[in-house]
Amino acid sequence: MNLETSDNGFTLSIEGRAILTHRPESPCLFVGKGHERMDMYRGNFDIEDYVIERSPLTHAEISGNAIAFSTAPGQPTRVVLTIKDNHILFDAKDPAINRVWLRLVTEEPEHVWGGGEQMSYLDMRGRRFPMWTSEPGVGRDKSTEITWKADVTGKSGGDYYNTNYPQPTYLTSRRIAVHVETTAYSVFDFRNADFHEVEIWAVPERIELFAASTFVDLVGQLSSRFGRQPILPDWVYGGAIIGLKDGENSFTRLEKFRAAGVKVSGLWCEDWVGLRHTSFGARLFWDWQANEQRYPGLKDKIKDLRDDGIRFLGYVNPYLCVDGPLFPIAEAAGYFATDSEGKTALVDFGEFDCGVVDFTNPAASAWFAEEVIGKNMLDYGLSGWMADFGEYLPIDVNLSNGIDAKLMHNAWPTLWAEVNAKAVESRNLTGDALFFMRAGFTGVQAHCPLLWGGDQSVDFSRHDGLVTVMSGALSSGLLGNAYHHSDIGGYTSLFGNVRTAELIMRWSEMAAFTPVMRSHEGNRPKDNLQIDQDPEVLGHFARMTQVYVHLAPYLKALSQEAADTGLPAQRPLFLHYESDVTTYTIQDAYLYGADLLVAPVWQAGELARNLYLPKGDCWVHVWSGEVFDGGADVSVAAPFGKPAVFYRQGSSFTDLFAGLAHL
Amino acid sequence: MNLETSDNGFTLSIEGRAILTHRPESPCLFVGKGHERMDMYRGNFDIEDYVIERSPLTHAEISGNAIAFSTAPGQPTRVVLTIKDNHILFDAKDPAINRVWLRLVTEEPEHVWGGGEQMSYLDMRGRRFPMWTSEPGVGRDKSTEITWKADVTGKSGGDYYNTNYPQPTYLTSRRIAVHVETTAYSVFDFRNADFHEVEIWAVPERIELFAASTFVDLVGQLSSRFGRQPILPDWVYGGAIIGLKDGENSFTRLEKFRAAGVKVSGLWCEDWVGLRHTSFGARLFWDWQANEQRYPGLKDKIKDLRDDGIRFLGYVNPYLCVDGPLFPIAEAAGYFATDSEGKTALVDFGEFDCGVVDFTNPAASAWFAEEVIGKNMLDYGLSGWMADFGEYLPIDVNLSNGIDAKLMHNAWPTLWAEVNAKAVESRNLTGDALFFMRAGFTGVQAHCPLLWGGDQSVDFSRHDGLVTVMSGALSSGLLGNAYHHSDIGGYTSLFGNVRTAELIMRWSEMAAFTPVMRSHEGNRPKDNLQIDQDPEVLGHFARMTQVYVHLAPYLKALSQEAADTGLPAQRPLFLHYESDVTTYTIQDAYLYGADLLVAPVWQAGELARNLYLPKGDCWVHVWSGEVFDGGADVSVAAPFGKPAVFYRQGSSFTDLFAGLAHL
Incomplete structure (x- = not known):
């Protein structure tokens, strides 16, 4: 300087x-x-x-x-x-x-x-x-x-x-x-x-x-x-992670997915911990261990799945509910953040109270990593989980390190990521066990192997729908988060806003061109269309998982590139086209690696996409083979199953990309 | 100090x-x-x-x-x-x-x-x-x-x-x-x-x-x-000012009011200037002179009305529409505020443009007072008007006095009031011609004889309904605005929100205990119930005008008191009960003068009122004669036509107040 x-x-x-x-x-x-x-x-x-x-x-x-x-x-x-x-x-x-x-x-x-x-x-x-x-x-x-x-x-x-x-x-x-x-x-x-x-x-x-x-x-x-994430686990390339929270019925439904040709890498059941019934509906039971009532014989089922090439994933967050068995253990050890009277600070999550494990206390972090994530989750057979609620540290609690909770609030996601990463590391599973977080802050990159884009509404809205996932991936990717993914179909269904078949299909099309495909039943599964309820949607989803699997060699290369250089899988166009200033504000299309350009349909009722192709390369439309010059706006048909995706002419993956048209 | x-x-x-x-x-x-x-x-x-x-x-x-x-x-x-x-x-x-x-x-x-x-x-x-x-x-x-x-x-x-x-x-x-x-x-x-x-x-x-x-x-x-307002014009005590904007049909409808026993002091027709038809509906024609098409022979009709004890009121604001005859005159004389290029600044009011008369230019003010208000309105026979839009000075215009419009914006209401007051004064009609404004600022008190509470929604809502009129009257009254009134039934009907009979009746009950009763058809007359469309509402309104007229001797005394001391007609309870701190936050009841306590029903579906009676006096319920001790919460029945009103025991107006029960 x-x-x-x-x-x-x-x-x-x-x-x-x-x-x-x-x-x-x-x-x-x-x-x-x-x-x-x-x-x-x-x-x-x-x-x-x-x-x-x-x-x-x-x-x-x-x-x-x-x-x-x-x-x-x-x-x-x-x-x-x-x-x-x-x-x-x-x-x-x-x-x-x-x-x-x-x-x-x-x-x-x-x-x-x-x-x-x-x-x-x-x-x-x-x-x-x-x-x-x-x-x-x-x-x-x-x-x-x-x-x-x-x-x-x-x-x-x-x-x-x-x-x-x-x-x-x-x-x-x-x-x-x-x-x-x-x-x-x-x-x-x-x-x-x-x-x-x-x-x-x-x-x-x-x-x-x-x-x-x-x-x-x-x-x-x-x-x-x-910080830099490890390469993606090999098992991920097997297909989509199917999110179901239907108790043991989840296993039955998984078979329906597979029978329809869906390529599956994992089954994700956030309800693996069991449910709590509130007047708002079913909530998870926030005490992080397998629930025999909801998933009888889960441990064996996880083994069987794994033998079949499918991993099992769960859910965890940094809170412990007062009526679970872990709470008194943590409280006796002084592992919770405290209130102004020095008692365990209780946080109301809607008809149930929880303590928040104080990750500024190294003993508490170590305990959570070993006893909860290590023993209850990894040793039990889980290969990944949603590590939720990193953004929830209340600002009025007292913490072990004596620092104002207002100053620790933003630090929390990274501390939470570190607890998860250390647990994974303790079992030598870094690069194999895959947890994903929506919360983040400076330094989360060093610990969290995968971001998920949070809780979009189940719609095409400009500020809370499908399109926002792209902006999330691109902005976070520029800061060293190589891997991003999202809930296929969105999450939040409120006030009568529910998923359409179109939304699920468009979301799947985008997800096939991201590092991880994962479905989610959403916050109100019964009110919303599920992938396995509609043959057209299921068939379309199967096709997109096949696209994802087909691209595995390319994604593996991107993952290696991320590990080597820190470049994210999903990239703003300007990253590789810096002399083309038109690309500087594009946020509804992205480069997937240097060689694919992806422009998902993100509005309802559209059967074509207008997009800009960056200057200096020629671009081949993957489905038609048509070649376009860069430096211009183009419009291509985007019927269901054929999102607007182009590869860079001359790519070393040309054969692979050209093969997409034959799927 | x-x-x-x-x-x-x-x-x-x-x-x-x-x-x-x-x-x-x-x-x-x-x-x-x-x-x-x-x-x-x-x-x-x-x-x-x-x-x-x-x-x-x-x-x-x-x-x-x-x-x-x-x-x-x-x-x-x-x-x-x-x-x-x-x-x-x-x-x-x-x-x-x-x-x-x-x-x-x-x-x-x-x-x-x-x-x-x-x-x-x-x-x-x-x-x-x-x-x-x-x-x-x-x-x-x-x-x-x-x-x-x-x-x-x-x-x-x-x-x-x-x-x-x-x-x-x-x-x-x-x-x-x-x-x-x-x-x-x-x-x-x-x-x-x-x-x-x-x-x-x-x-x-x-x-x-x-x-x-x-x-x-x-x-x-x-x-x-x-500044202090003149006493109220004598003609006001004759009853309510009936707001109709129905062209010459207004006169016919006025007869229906009178035939139903409504006491009438004035007819207020804001459409006296004629209409402009826009895609939003009918708007007034903003060029301030009588319109022969809409009101044939108006001048004679005003005379006839006056002979019958009823005054005629109109409408004016500080804008002139570009397609009216006054605009070119004002423009030629340089009376308009200008834009950055020195041209007349045009303000879009929704499918029509206007110039704003620059009241920082003494010649423009004098012209508007003499040529517009003086000749077109007062000399034509008007006894009052709504002087609207004092709050609209755009902040990006150039003004004759060279001061930034951002600094003149708040000054505008008072300048506008002064133009109106000078016009009235020029005809020696101060204390007789009655204009009313919603806009105000420091010093408006010296020029504006009557405030109106603005454009309430046609409902009972906490922040835009009937109850807000009381807060408006009391707060402005403390700063030297002795006279306040409101649109009976409210004004703003949007998004399907329309007047109920109950709302009109409750509003009339309050208005009878204010210095001026005035009805308004609202912004969407055809979508909303009008007083003369429902016999029950009309009969109730007639009764409340009779209450108003019955109280005229008391109101005259209040008006004299205002002129002598600056005390407003409507007063917060604490003004006369300063040792009773319970009164300090009451805003849904008021003293009308020192001797009446008025607690209108301001919520839907209520047939009784709970209220607090201040300490130190006994209070007589006007309809039942029941006597209550002050210093306590009470509840009284408040059926339609009998709002919760009390007089102070020992008042020199006891006979007058007691007479209300016999109306």
Whole structure:
């Protein structure tokens, strides 16, 4: 980095690209105090800040690599920034500071991506993004009736920025990336033409900067920084993971799938722990061990399945219900987060209370990894699970490490991922056992082998439907999350919104071109169409699993590439076409590896797709063999079973891709 | 006022009550800069502020009556406050300042009232109130479907603080009042336990302070400050003003009202100017003169009516449609606000464009008063009108006085009121011609003889129904607006929400105990029940007009009292019962003068009212004669036609009130 003084100020650059510019009349740093109101309701947050002070630190004195900031010459230093390697270290001299605003250079036109897993907008320019892990929202669009109803009934409508996985890291079309090392609530504000502003509700440890000559290199750097996932387990290539939660009937239904030609790699039964019946309907029993009533002889059945080439997957989250056998054990050992009176903090999940295992206590983490995930799950025979609810740490509990829960809330997903990863590692199953998370934050990449895109509504809506999965995959992929997948058919069915056959089919078509295909019965299985209830849907699904299996050699190569370079399987078009700026804002199509371009139909009633093919290559439509020049909009037919997918002419996988047309 | 220094700071008091306390660690003044986004859509505003700087002015140096504030000793003075009489004068030494936050002392428990005409909350404590004149909102409650639909379809749902008439003035239970002299956007924030905070998007001219030993005295002081209305015209006491907009058929329908025993003082036809047909339905023709097509021979008919003891009222607003005869005259004379290119600024009102007469141009104001209101309206025979749309000044027009339209927007209602008042005065009709406004701001009291409560929805909803009229009357009454009334039956019928007979009857019952009874056909007359369509409703309405007329001697006394003392006709209970703190938050009942207590039924399906009777008097139920002790909750039957009304035992109007039972 280069620190250059001028005009009473300075410019800080990295590899020739300005990051900070400071002048007394346009300071880069503001500090002050705020008093926040944060209300949590079942994972949804209502957050409001009252800013008491926001002082521009107009005066900067440079000595060596240190910049001392104050409000004016002669005034006390409030913050010292030290430039070290590619880091800007923060040292607050005023302990009262709990708000920091840093203005970073932007140069028009600049596109901005990242921010964790962003479901609504891949290019974040022009908008403001709070970084706070939470429920993703139902509807996520204040103009829709579903969002309004979700807001009114459960404070859960959400908005474009709500995500299970925020991360205060962005990269831009200037081939730089900025990471804020903090777990505090923060906001990335890209609304201004003249600067980007990062707001942090704490003094951050540091800002980390990255610069590269290509996007591919930049993404590789970020993957190296945040951690890299193992290659995909071999068993995954066998087909789809079928999600059923129908007790022992799940096994019977699985046979129906297989009989219809569905390629199956796993059976996922989140109800493996048994059910609890509430007035809202059946819920899982949050005590993480196999339930003999719901799944008699499960252990043996898992073995039989495995002999048949199919793995069994379950479900777990960091909570323990008060009426399960694990609760008293954890409580006696002091493994739970506590309330203001020092008692186990109980969280109401709707007619049942739970304690939250305190992962800041190493003994509690080790216990959960060994006794719960290790013994109850891995030793029992599970090959994977949904590791849910990483975004739920209440902000009013006391934790073992003594740090404010408001500062640990964002850290929780990564701690939760680590507990899961350590359990897997303890059985030498890294790269074989596959757990998947929707929650995330900085560093989750090092522990979580697979993201899932959260709880989309069972529809084609712009901000909560199928299309949002692509944005989630692409944004998180840029930050080093190589593997992403989603609930085929979506999850959330509320207020009479139910799945259509069309939705399931379109979702399957997309999922076949992602690292993992997995179905889900949704939150209301009985009210919604299931894949095995409709022969057309089942047949279509079978076909798409065959497509997925056919592509296994390619996916294996992508997985190896991810392990080697940090490149994600699903990639924004611009990653490989940086000179084609038209690609910079595309979020409803993606490159699957460097050689496939996938443009799923994501709106109802469409039988064709319009899309843009990037400049510099020719593209072969996989179903017709028709060749298109890049650099233009094209329209292709997209009947059911034949999504708009192209391969790059000259790909070394040409034979494989050409074979798709004969499936 | 008393300025006392101590501990590096000071305390400013008025008559022993602390107003400001300042210490370096808890400063009373913050200044800085902001950059606002203000989007206007048909009178509704979407406003967001980006605060660039908010610096605590921790250092205060006192010399005489002047206090020089800076961020620290030795730093440049940014603001000087000068204490003069009961004013705090602001003098900014830094021209860049466009945001000021002043913290004022609060002492628990403190109740806060005022803020102009507040429709949702009479006691403002615990909430935040922007001061910006706008459409009031449809629904005004984000949890209701109507609000959501209005937001989605027209950005018009509004919220609890939206009002046509804000005023940056509050009074508190400490018997003090604070007025901020500014027309800039401002915010009163009463959410904090330790201070009240006033935010102003400009450097205000001054803060004015008031202190009294009683609420009655305090309200009298405010009325003297802001202006006092003339007494009510004698003709008003003759009965209700009947609102019809049915062309010449209005006259026929009026006879039906009279034949049913309705006491009538006026006929109000807003369509006197003729109609324009749009795809949304019929709109008024915004060129302010009688329309011969819709009202043939109107001038003679007005004369005939008047001979019969009935006055005729019309409608006007500050806009002129481009296709009317007045537009070219005003444009040629340069009377319109202009756009960025210097041309007449055209405002789209939905399929027709208008120019806005620039009331900062004295010649334009005089022309509108003389040529439009004087000649076309008063000389034509009108005795009153709705003076609408004072809250609509666009914020992006250029005005003759050179002041930013964002600073004139709040000033507009008062300028508009003044134009109307001057026209009336020019014909020596002050106290006879009666115009009524929903828009208001500081000083409107001096010009507008009658407020109307705006456009309630045609329902019983908490934030946009009948009950809001009371809060509007009481809050505005405390600031010197002696006369308030409302559209009987409400106005806004949208999304299938229509009037019920019950609603009209309950509204009539309340209106009989207000200074003016006036009916309105609403925004969709054909979709909604009209008073003359239902014999029961018509009969009930006739009875309530008889109640109104019966009370005329009392109302005359109230009007004289208002002229003498500034006390409003409708009064919060606490105004006369200050030692009874239970009264401090009551907003669904009111004193009508000192001697009547009115508790309208404001919810559907209720046939009784629970209410609190204030301590220190006995209260006689007007319909039964039953006597109740004050200081307790009571419940009385409230069948249709007999609203819960009580008179104070010992009132000098006892005979009159007792006579109500015999109507």
